[in-house]
Structures are given as structure tokens and as C-alpha cells.
Amino acid sequence: MGRILIVDDTMFMRTLLKNILFSGGHDIVGEAADGAEAVIRYQELRPDLVTMDVVMPKVNGIEALKAIKAADPAAKVIMCTAVGQEQMVKLAVKSGARGYIVKPFQAPKVLEEVQNVLSA
Amino acid sequence: MKSVPVKVEHGGKWVPTTMGIGEDRIRIAAPLDCEITYKSVVDLEEKKNQVVITAGTDNGQVCRIASVEKVLSVLKKFIITQASAYRLNAFFMSPAIRGGVLIQDARWEKGAIAVMKTGIWFVSQETQVCIPLADVADIELTSREIQEKNLDVVKIDHLIENEVVTSFVLCPMTTLQVLYNFLKEATHDTDVSEEIDPLTGQVAMLVYSGMDSSAIENMLKLSHKDLDAIYERLLGTGLAEILYIRKEVQLTAKGVRYISNAMKSSSN
Numbered sequence: 001m002g003r004i005l006i007v008d009d010t011m012f013m014r015t016l017l018k019n020i021l022f023s024g025g026h027d028i029v030g031e032a033a034d035g036a037e038a039v040i041r042y043q044e045l046r047p048d049l050v051t052m053d054v055v056m057p058k059v060n061g062i063e064a065l066k067a068i069k070a071a072d073p074a075a076k077v078i079m080c081t082a083v084g085q086e087q088m089v090k091l092a093v094k095s096g097a098r099g100y101i102v103k104p105f106q107a108p109k110v111l112e113e114v115q116n117v118l119s120a
Numbered sequence: 121m122k123s124v125p126v127k128v129e130h131g132g133k134w135v136p137t138t139m140g141i142g143e144d145r146i147r148i149a150a151p152l153d154c155e156i157t158y159k160s161v162v163d164l165e166e167k168k169n170q171v172v173i174t175a176g177t178d179n180g181q182v183c184r185i186a187s188v189e190k191v192l193s194v195l196k197k198f199i200i201t202q203a204s205a206y207r208l209n210a211f212f213m214s215p216a217i218r219g220g221v222l223i224q225d226a227r228w229e230k231g232a233i234a235v236m237k238t239g240i241w242f243v244s245q246e247t248q249v250c251i252p253l254a255d256v257a258d259i260e261l262t263s264r265e266i267q268e269k270n271l272d273v274v275k276i277d278h279l280i281e282n283e284v285v286t287s288f289v290l291c292p293m294t295t296l297q298v299l300y301n302f303l304k305e306a307t308h309d310t311d312v313s314e315e316i317d318p319l320t321g322q323v324a325m326l327v328y329s330g331m332d333s334s335a336i337e338n339m340l341k342l343s344h345k346d347l348d349a350i351y352e353r354l355l356g357t358g359l360a361e362i363l364y365i366r367k368e369v370q371l372t373a374k375g376v377r378y379i380s381n382a383m384k385s386s387s388n
Contacts, residue, residue, distance in 0.1 A: 012322060016329055016337050023335075072184060089222060090265070105220025107330035113221045 001025040002048035002118045003088040007038040007064065008080065009056040013103070017051055017080075024111040030034030039067045042075070051101070054081035056087050064093055076117050080105075084085075087092055121147065124191050129184035139185065141195060144202065148183065156183065163237035166250045171196060174237065193248060200243045202370040206235040206302065208295050212242045214249045215280075229267070233289060235302060242278075242287070246265035251287065255279040257310065259303045260292050261296065264288060274300050284328075291381035323350045324359055333366070346367075 004026050008014045009031075011096040018028050022054040029045045035052075042050060050068065054061040061079060068075045078099040079092040089100050098117045101110060121140035122388050130139055130151045140147040145157040156175045163174035170186040185195070201207075211228045231244030242249040258277040261271045274296055289299065316324070319340070326336045354360035371379065373383040 013323075016326065016331070019331060019335055019339060021331065093224075100222040101226070102217050102220050102222055102286075104284075104328050106328065108220040109219025109283070111268060112219075 001027065002114070003027045003029045003045070004114070005030045005038070005041055005045055005050045007032045007056070007061070007072065009033050009054040010096075013053065013080075013095070018031040018051075018106045020110050021114065022050075023107070024114065026114065031070075035061060035064030035067075039071075042068050043071065046072075048105065049076045049114060051078050051080050052066045052097075054092070055081055062088065062095055065092065065095050067098055078113060078117055100116060124187065126185050126187040126191065128186075131381045132187060132262070139179050139187075139191075141191075141198065143198075145194065146198075148185075152183065154182070154183070158199050159204055161199050161203040162205070163239075164196065164203065164241065164250075165238055165252070166196070166200050173199065196241075196245065196248050197379075198199060200241045200248070201232065203234065203236065206298075208291060208299065210232050210289050210291035210295070210299075212244075212249075212287060213252075214242055215285040216288050217286035218225070219283050219285075226292065233291075233299070235299070238310075240303070242289075246271045249287070251276060253303075253306050255309045256303065257284065259300060261300045266289075266290065272296055276303070276305070312357075312359070314354075314359075316359070320353050322348050323347070324354060327354075327360060 006014050006017050006028060013029065014031050021028060030041045031049050036073065038052065039059070040048065051072045052061045052065055055065055057063060058110070065077050065079065068077060076098050077096065079097045080101045081088055082103045092100060096120065100114050101113060103118045121142040123138045123140045124138045126137060128132040128148060132299055135151055137151065138149045144159070145155055147155045156173065160175040162176070162180060165172040169189070170184060173183045173185065174180045181315045210233045212233065213226050213228050215223060217223065229244040229247055231242060231247070234241045234243070238254070239250050239252040239329055253295055255278045256276060257279060260275045262273060262275050264273045271290060273295050276287045276289070278285055278287065289296070291299070322340060323336060326339065331339070333347060334341065337344065351360065355362065
């Protein structure tokens with residue numbers, strides 16, 4: 001089970017992911033509401049995994065992913081975005097994302113993906 | 121004609137028999153004792169280890185055949201490629217997204233699509249995928265980057281054992297438009313025309329994600345009664361169906377006495 005940082009600009013999505021991940025036995029070590037805060041929280045908390053929304057104010061998820069990977073190349077980040085933005089996948093994968101979740105999502109599949117990335 | 125052992129449904133029972141599979145027809149021995157040409161087939165449904173074949177147009181002949189996957193796979197391929205159906209050559213990717221998780225090794229397969237009475241079939245050298253029309257949740261004509269180009273595709277969201285799966289179809293635009301229009305028409309029963317308030321929408325989203333009632337009550341700070349009222353709206357608009365009814369109970373005098381006695385005996 002992993003220590004996870006959840007990054008999303010909507011409280012609703014953060015709470016939903018928190019519930020899903022907690023039910024899967026994971027420890028939610030922190031939350032961030034934008035990319036800039038995510039980079040700071042990552043440095044402080046050094047989580048095992050980050051779930052990162054792509055579209056966020058200030059610094060977007062792709063930029064935050066790049067900053068986190070620059071500071072810690074071993075960082076495990078799963079990107080999370082809405083339907084219709086799957087084109088971001090290539091960019092995210094190129095920037096070092098380990099997985100990709102499309103909203104809306106279903107709890108069992110999210111837990112499976114998180115487990116895959118954590119154990120990789 | 122190669123003959124293989126199968127079971128067929130006859131008089132409400134599964135009966136072992138043999139089926140000959142030819143290039144253009146099947147012949148089923150007694151008790152059905154019938155011959156079905158592939159081109160007379162108007163519908164093909166798939167269930168676990170069995171297929172249901174409907175042949176002919178008026179009150180067509182329906183045949184339920186159970187067999188091993190290898191036999192059914194050969195049979196399905198013959199039927200899908202020759203049946204009386206709207207058929208087109210296309211590339212497809214199924215599944216591309218499962219439960220919201222992008223399948224990273226999903227790839228485009230070259231094959232054919234056959235649109236039958238109750239479902240759409242994707243067939244390639246290696247794959248046979250059936251999407252029953254009743255399980256189609258959404259259809260969208262959209263574009264997707266394929267080999268550095270933005271190409272038009274039809275995106276189909278459908279359910280497989282309560283999991284939401286997304287598949288894509290790629291073919292020339294004119295054919296794509298025909299396929300999209302057909303699917304839109306065939307699935308118009310699931311169009312959402314009702315106004316859904318934001319809170320009901322949030323509850324629907326949480327149900328979609330697999331949250332149970334108590335998790336939803338906690339997340340949205342709703343009382344049991346409030347959530348029940350929202351569930352009623354979801355049921356009324358056809359967006360949800362009842363899975364099961366949970367009983368809420370309180371102890372009777374007899375129950376209270378049992379607990380009191382149990383506590384006494386455990387403290388002695």
C-alpha cells in the first residue's frame with residue numbers, strides 16, 4: 001500500500017479519489033489544488049505516488065509533472081483528466097507519467113492502476 | 121462440411137448433438153435437424169460459451185448453440201462476414217479505456233464491423249468483440265490523433281459486466297457518419313433529456329465511481345433522507361435502477377433484553 005498525494009483543483013474530485021484510494025488501503029499523505037502547490041507538497045512529503053489532474057489553474061498538471069520529474073526522476077505520477085483530453089496522453093507519457101486515468105472513472109480500475117504503478 | 125459436437129437448446133433443455141460447419145451454412149443434426157445459411161442470419165448474440173442465431177426476417181428461426189470457444193469462434197466468423205447486416209471495413213480499438221483507465225497497450229486492429237439487430241460486432245484476424253446495443257451508454261463523433269494526424273473516429277462507451285468501456289472505430293468519414301447515425305438512432309432510448317440539478321449530478325457521479333450510500337452521505341454531508349430523495353430523482357429519470365433495498369432496523373423490547381442479558385453475562 002502506498003503513500004499518495006492527490007492533486008486536483010476541485011474539492012469534489014479530491015474527495016472522491018481520497019475515498020477510493022483510502023478504501024484500497026492507501027495512505028493519503030496530502031492534497032494540492034494546483035500544479036505549483038503540487039510541486040511544493042511533493043518536495044515536502046516525498047509520496048510513493050501522485051495522482052495529478054491535467055487541467056488546473058496557475059501551473060497545469062503537465063508542467064507540474066515535469067517539475068516533479070526534474071527534481072526526482074523516480075517519481076511515480078498518474079495523470080488524471082476529463083474525457084476528450086486523451087490527446088494529452090502522449091505529452092504526459094513523454095514527460096514521464098506512469099499511468100493515465102480518464103474522468104469519470106470507476107473505483108476498482110483506479111485501484112488496479114495505482115497498484116500496477118506502485119508495484120512497477 | 122466439418123462436423124463438431126455442440127449442445128443446442130430444445131424444449132427448454134440443452135441437448136447434445138452435432139453441427140456441420142460449411143463455407144456458407146451450418147447443418148444441425150436431430151433434434152433440431154435444420155440447415156441455416158449464413159446469409160439468412162439477421163442477428164447474432166453472444167453469451168458465455170453460447171451463441172444465439174436468428175435467421176430469416178419474419179418471426180425468424182432462433183437457434184441457441186453452446187460449444188467450446190474454438191468452435192464458436194469459427195462459427196461467429198463465418199456468420200459475421202456473410203450475414204444479412206450492415207457491414208464495413210474499418211479499424212477499431214476495443215477496449216481503449218476501461219473503467220476510466222487508459223489501456224496503454226491498446227492498438228488499432230484492421231477488420232470489419234457488422235451492425236446486427238441487437239449488437240455491433242468488431243472482427244479481425246485475432247479478435248471478435250460484440251457490443252450489444254442495449255449496453256451502449258454513449259456515442260460520439262470525435263477526432264483522435266493517429267500517427268501524427270487528427271482523424272475522425274466514432275467513440276462508443278458501453279458496459280461490460282458493469283464496467284464502463286470505451287471503444288473507437290476509424291473509417292472514411294462518409295461511412296463513419298452512416299455508422300454514427302445508425303448507432304444514434306438505435307440507442308436513442310438512452311438519450312438524457314431531463315434537467316439534472318448539480319447535487320443529483322454529483323450523486324450520480326459518485327454512484328458511477330462505485331461509492332456506496334454511506335460513503336456518498338459522508339462525502340456530500342447528506343442525511344439518509346436527503347440521499348433517498350436524490351435516489352428517487354435518479355430512479356424517476358431512468359438514470360439509475362434499484363440494486364437492492366437495505367433494511368434499517370431498531371431493536372424491539374425483546375432485542376434490548378437480549379443485549380442487556382448478553383452484557384450482564386459477559387461482565388460476570
